[in-house]
Amino acid sequence: MSTSTHFTTPEFAEQWFHTHYKGYNHALSLEERDFLRHRVLEKPVFQNRLIRLRRKLSPAHVGPPCSCRSTSDSLDVQLASFARVRESKSMEGRHLEATRPAPSGSVVLHELPFASLLHERYQGQFCDTCFRKIVIGTRFQCRGCSLVYCSRECELSAWAGDNHAFFCGFDGLVELVGEDGWLCLKAYLRLAQSKETASDVEELMQGETPGDIGDAIQGIPNLIHNLAFHSPNTILTYLTTAILLTATFCLPSSIEPTLVKIQAQLRCNGFGIKCTLHAAAGGMEERREVVLGTGVYLGASLLNHACWPNAMVVFGTRKEEGRVDIDPRELVVVMTREVGRVGEPICMSYGPQVGRMDAEERRRVLREKYLFDCGCEACRERYIGLYFMNSLLYRLPCCICHICYVDLLLNFCSHHMRA
Incomplete structure (x- = not known):
């Protein structure tokens, strides 16, 4: 198999997975990373979109932002x-x-x-920061893009704490990497902001063998990723997304394996943020539950x-x-x-x-x-279904013998039937 074929097939992804993730060591060699990056970025469909997005780069994209906050301090x-x-x-x-x-x-x-993303189909209807519904008189649109907020406080919060300065104007990023890719980068930037990471990077750069920020961030702390059970094709998709993210924002390619891990963590740990929408129809109020976005x-x-x-x-x-x-x-x-x-x-x-x-x-x-x-x-107990029905559905005791409802289904007699 030629080198060029090897780096663009699921077989490569499987080999890469067993080499770099089986022991939870996510570090591609420089040669492998550069070759795969070249094969992904040479595709015309990606080139055209990358050119348009890169034109929007600004001084805000010179290195990841650093607020020197502790990761634990930023949690609520x-x-x-x-x-x-x-x-x-x-x-x-x-x-x-x-x-x-x-x-x-x-x-x-x-x-x-820790990080959240409003689904694209609800942008303009709900605040991009706090997910509150936008009503008349509370619509504040970002001065640099199409995102909408419910207040100036939420707009300022997005710039200061949610890295909107990094993403402002990059509406087309979702078309390139999807919402999962966008949320992955938001989570990564949140990690890169922490003073723990800043300390690790400084230690790496001052060591005998200097490293880079890709070695300092090992994914979202304490979240399982189950990479050992992801298919090679899925990992190849994660890799492609990571390459497109680093290429778009001129980030170091060494963080790509970390972005792969974060995407796997999002799959296993992401929560759909739900709310109930109310609508009046035909004189009646209709309620339906929708998923506004994803949160970690x-x-x-x-x-x-x-x-x-x-x-x-x-x-x-x-x-x-x-x-x-x-x-x-x-x-x-x-x-x-x-x-x-x-x-x-x-x-x-x-x-x-x-x-x-x-x-x-x-x-x-x-x-x-x-x-x-x-x-x-x-899943282990054979009769758990009956106990479930007994405890949750049949809460009233028998009106004849007044036996506790706990045993009503499993230990009934004829007068229970007559009741």
Whole structure:
């Protein structure tokens, strides 16, 4: 196989994956990186778009912005006193567990996103920073592009904290790398801003063997990526996106493997930020739930999946100080069942649940979307479906014998039938 063929096929992606990601060491050789970059960038469909985008580069793109903030300082996570983070070497990994019993309805955590992106189809209708709906008198359009904000505060926040100075005017970037690629770069720039990264870069550059920023950033902290289970074709897509991002903004090519890892982390950890839209039709009010965008929540990402979860995620439930409305991006984790013992894992559903899908269908969906095989209690226990129905659907006791509803389905007798 010729060198040129080798670097443009899924076989190359598979070899690259086994070489560089199997041991979680993501560093392409300079020769491999440059050759693949050349093959991607020589395609006319990419060349034309890159030329148009590069014309918009400004002094704001000379190196990633640095605010010298601590990554932990920039997070907004409030964890309840009955929950803690636990490190585990088992399949559970790093997760949340209860430190004491807690009733149903207890709030586990409140959190704002580490990075978020409003879906393109809702731009102009909702604020690009806080995702609030744009209403008459609250429309503030960016002076340099088409993005719209609900207030001057949100516009300033986008420039100061969300790196809009870096992205302003690059509306066509979504056509080139998609929304996932855009969010990937937003997350990377957020990491590059931290003073921890600045310290690591300084140490690298002053060492005996100088390195670069690509060696200092190892992806979003503490988020699983499951790269060992991504297909070679998927990794090749991630690589292409990373190359297009670095080529567009003249970033060092050494960060491309890190951008690959961040894209994998987004697939496994991204939350769809949901809200309920209200519309009047025929004298009746219609409500429908929509996904406004995608967010990365470092605290909520610690929740493992369970097909019969004891917690759920809701968005936008609290009013901010000084505002009369809620923040649609705020994620809240609420207990849906009582936690009865210390050390019980706090789990949410990633989508598939008992009562909606059978076990095989749930496993298939989770394997395809999140790249893991579910081994939760609901998938292990044969009769968990009956217990689920018993505890959630049949809450009223028998009107004749007044036996507790817990055993109503499994231990019924003739007078239950007459009731």
